[in-house]
Amino acid sequence: MINELLIILLAPLIAGVIAWALDIRGLREGIGIIGAAVPLAMLAKLYSTVLSEPVEYSITVNGFTLQFQLNTMSWYFAVIASLVGLAMALGMAVTSRNSYDWLFALMSYTGVLGVFLSQDFVSFFLLWELMTFASFMMVLRRNRHESLKYFVLSVIGAYAMLIAIGMLYAKTGALDFASIRQALYMDAAMGTITTREMAVIFGLFLTAFGVKAGAFPLHVWAPGAYSETDQSYTAFFSGALSKAGAYGFLLLYILMGYKLYTAFGTFHNHLVFAYIIAWIGALTVVVASFLAVLQEDIRKLFAYSSVGQVGYILLAFGLGSTLGFAGGLFHVLSHAVFKGLFWLVTAAIILQTGKTQFKDMGGLAEKMPFTFAMGLIAVLSLSGIPPMAGFASKWLIYEAAISAHMPLVAGAIFLGSGLAFAYVVRFLYSVWFGQRPSDLEDVKEAPLPLLIAMAILAIPNLLFGVAPGLVTEYINKMLGGEVVGGDYYKLVTPTGTYNALLVTIVLMIGLAIAGLIYLYGAKVRKISVTNTYQSGNPVTEEFNLSIRKNFYMPLAEALDFWLKRSFDRFYERLAGMAEDFADSLRQAFYNGNVQSYSWYLVIVLLILALWGVL
């Protein structure tokens, strides 16, 4: 019998290849969706098995043993990835027009699942590379420059990881996670690996996972890569693929947490290495959220917002307390569902209007009511309005950050959530409300498959918002203990409580009372947007009443000093310098002059003579 894990892993890839090879319109979409749905179905089937014991599979190829394991943690990550993956496939059925996209989108799906299921560094690295390559190919088709930026940074990350794996292999002689973990645990007592070597390994892994997660200052690829691809694919790219980076940080704790602790020690009762991760997360949250507020393009705004939200996850993992892990893991889920939803809404907007800039849009809420409702759910969830999944996970991170006595890191979350309010409102205002430009008069509602995809991601936002206990109960099992107490509707931590159901009910009561006052009042008459107060002057359609450009100009002015410094420009300059250097090398040495080539020969001979070889 074929192992279930093999089906989960290979179903998307095989479906992608078939879809690409057949390339018959209608058929390729069907195959793609089925291929994307298979892992979710299999994972659902394996749920109860996983809770009792891990499902394993291993295969030997070219002398390497590839091991895969579906344990409680990898199940959690895999199920999130496959949920977003299914939504992506449904969305791509309408937004994608060629088989090329299907091949690489589903290939990266396999890569992500493989990263989560791997139990040794050989398969982990192989599938990590598959994931990177496939996502690079998705971006390459649209924009060469952005895709190369993404690729070069990913390659730097991947080879940093390869060096780190090499060092670990040299020190421990093992490639599978279980043995490495064991060896490093033993080594913490013996101390054969020095602190300096550990620092190098840690730094290399930070680079590797930081690139994928989009951690500051390695986030520069994200805005370009997230926007220059099929937006349905971006739902997966930012919703699930960026989680591979977050998963990597978890892996650091699992494999070498104790060794890192003994190597670096503590600082004011915080683990030093965790403290570094927490601050990277906090900086990512603040920087990316500020940049998101100032964007003029709908895709760029969500790209930066995505980077910022992954920052929350890193920050939570960096707290180093079990409550922090619970918050971070919950945020992995809620970020995947609300950001996936956001990208699908963006895909629908771009599909129906063909525009991406805020200045070209407005007043779409009447034309695309269902998409607007879905967008509103995503907005409420992202900005953390109580009965939503986004609030429950953020609440856990707040509790964890303050309880861990990291006040400044917790301050960064407060600032980040204020900024999140600001940028989602920008999105709401510019796209959905106000005056509608005349060329958007015949915009229609998004097609059905896309709407189904949105609904798939909207339901978890509501469900896990009202019943966050469903998730924390599973997280408790994953972390092996009662980290977050309470029942299905109520979260209880050692210091606080949040009863999501009661908050929902009370909010509903409040809305009912307010609604009664509204109903008691006089009748309403609907008037058009242009029938409005304009300092008492008449307004006609020709006036542009909506502020669509530079909405947050005062903020940009207040931040003038900081905005002059950009890591993006820094890297571009660095790349330019490397290119110039390569050019000058070529011109200096390959100069076409026969005499200089003979001089090179003389110089080499001279060196050999001085060495005493000749």
Place this chain on the structure above:
Amino acid sequence: MIDWKLVLEVIGMLIYATFMGFIFMGIERKAMARIQRRVGPPIYQPIIDTLKLLGKKESVTHGFIYDFGPIFALGASIAALLFIPIANFQLFSANADLIVVAYLLEVPMLGIMLGAMSSGNPYSAVGVQRGLLTMVAMQLPYGLALIALIQHWGTFKLSEIVALQQTQGWSVLVPALLLALIVFDIVFQAMLGLEPFDIITAPAEISMGPMVEYGGKHAALLFTQHAVQLFAETAFFAVLFLGGASNLLELLVKQIAVLFIAIFVASIYPRFTIDQAAKFFWKWPTILGIIAVLLTV
């Protein structure tokens, strides 16, 4: 099984809070008038205003979200109120802690913004922009003040914070928390929408900002929302820093004390521009907040 006592308490509290909120608004106007040597309106004036607005024969609307905005704002204010322990009435406060209440107190702002944006009026848009930037600016010192408080008392539960203050003395008496109180009070001015941070509505500058399009029953809803919000925020202040209260009268004294400080500050300071406000919030209150937070670690 319905807890009838709780139901009665909730209904009573809602009526009391709304009424007192309107009276607070009246006090605000009266005190401002006295400061400027005017007689001012009677203290129950805001109630009359609201009733008048409710009695308008016709309201205009710009669509569903335009109606939903004020309703959502009032609903969220009511929800926030019910999770704060008010004097000897605990209501639902055991079920949600400080972070939830702090968030719920911000949600009404989003409701108002949502409704204002859907009107499509440029003044509303400018008001929304200013409102959100004020919120972004004040969020950091506000968060730091709350963190200092939580770190000192070691709990997120509002009722426990009150209980601890009753045995160990008010928060204000702790030096680090006095700094937090100063920070919180500065932010409080912006939360209430009073000068020098009344940048959101800014009468005479952007003709009431977000509220410019609202009239009739929508405006009545927003007035009611403001009353409930005023009551909830002053009670929140008293709970956090002034040791809560054992009965409504004691709470009322504390609420009015807090309110008067806000009024005195508001009546002598002109308005900041939005970028000045941002720079201000990120300078002194933030520095004080960081000191407070580091003292309580």
